[in-house]
Amino acid sequence: SQQGEEDPQALSIQEGENATMNCSYKTSINNLQWYRQNSGRGLVHLILIRSNEREKHSGRLRVTLDTSKKSSSLLITASRAADTASYFCATRTGGSYIPTFGRGTSLIVHP
Amino acid sequence: GAGVSQSPSNKVTEKGKDVELRCDPISGHTALYWYRQSLGQGLEFLIYFQGNSAPDKSGLPSDRFSAERTGGSVSTLTIQRTQQEDSAVYLCASSLIAGEWVTYEQYFGPGTRLTVT
Numbered sequence: 224s225q226q227g228e229e230d231p232q233a234l235s236i237q238e239g240e241n242a243t244m245n246c247s248y249k250t251s252i253n254n255l256q257w258y259r260q261n262s263g264r265g266l267v268h269l270i271l272i273r274s275n276e277r278e279k280h281s282g283r284l285r286v287t288l289d290t291s292k293k294s295s296s297l298l299i300t301a302s303r304a305a306d307t308a309s310y311f312c313a314t315r316t317g318g319s320y321i322p323t324f325g326r327g328t329s330l331i332v333h334p
Numbered sequence: 335g336a337g338v339s340q341s342p343s344n345k346v347t348e349k350g351k352d353v354e355l356r357c358d359p360i361s362g363h364t365a366l367y368w369y370r371q372s373l374g375q376g377l378e379f380l381i382y383f384q385g386n387s388a389p390d391k392s393g394l395p396s397d398r399f400s401a402e403r404t405g406g407s408v409s410t411l412t413i414q415r416t417q418q419e420d421s422a423v424y425l426c427a428s429s430l431i432a433g434e435w436v437t438y439e440q441y442f443g444p445g446t447r448l449t450v451t
Binding site for chain 2: 256258264265266267268271311320321322323324325326327
């Protein structure tokens, strides 16, 4: 079963708008990572947030983590057509070396 | 430096045939993972190698699937007697050592798209 689930499954926005996608998980985690996947091929790591952190920034990306709600959000500001991709969250739980991925959010940014 | 490479990039095979998929991880990365991704789905964990430790095979879906990692570097995923449901993109990833309380980012290869006809 999936540990993390992204929401929404699909998101379509205009260039320049912000895109927000969420990840909910079931059990306590050590950390949570967000990845991007273009064209159904390899994934690219975006950002890692640890369980004792609440917010991290990287360029136009902002990730928040709410461990009480077992959820994380990824915000992409001032989106660009090149941001069109699928976005996955991956969680690691204590004692496991294996990140578990959700099904992803498919983002389309229209130019 | 070079990233994770996988070969072949595409493989079409007939049902019942065996296939071998190859992964070359980043040099120095001791952790290696295989995942499978079906169309529109998330990543399904298959197997994990860490240094010289016994691999974690808990994700392999059946005994038709096996993998090995030679010399702590190159890995081969073998699927015997392929079935149509094996059709998917097979992704390999490597990372620096993954300790219980330490996580390093995974670097993914471009994947092998397997089609079983």
